[in-house]
Amino acid sequence: MNGEILAARRVRILFFIHNAEAAMAKLSITINKTRCIGSGECVETAPAVFQLGADGKSEVVNATGAGDSIIVSAARSCPVKAITVVDEDAGVQLFPPPKK
Numbered sequence: 236m237n238g239e240i241l242a243a244r245r246v247r248i249l250f251f252i253h254n255a256e257a258a259m260a261k262l263s264i265t266i267n268k269t270r271c272i273g274s275g276e277c278v279e280t281a282p283a284v285f286q287l288g289a290d291g292k293s294e295v296v297n298a299t300g301a302g303d304s305i306i307v308s309a310a311r312s313c314p315v316k317a318i319t320v321v322d323e324d325a326g327v328q329l330f331p332p333p334k335k
């Protein structure tokens with residue numbers, strides 16, 4: 236990965252951290268272990284929420300370890316769409332977007 240991509244990711248992460256305190260709903264985060272390929276994008280985006288387990292696949296270590304936007308961004312970054320995020324307070328699936 237080159238320096239420009241890393242710098243862009245840092246800016247994006249800092250932007251989300253800056254805005255994270257504004258939105259903290261009670262989220263349900265689930266990982267489809269069958270789909271997960273252990274690529275680590277979710278860990279890179281939200282390391283306080285996701286970590287790779289002994290099986291090499293992602294697991295949720297702290298569902299409140301980051302703001303909602305960071306967690307949704309982590310789910311969005313997953314190349315195999317293994318992460319589902321639901322706002323339990325509102326009863327709304329945040330990612331992937333519900334089918335209409």
Ligand code: SF4
Nearest residue numbers: 271272274275277313
């Ligand atoms: S980004 Fe997706 S595939 Fe990669 S470790 Fe996280 S859940 Fe698994």
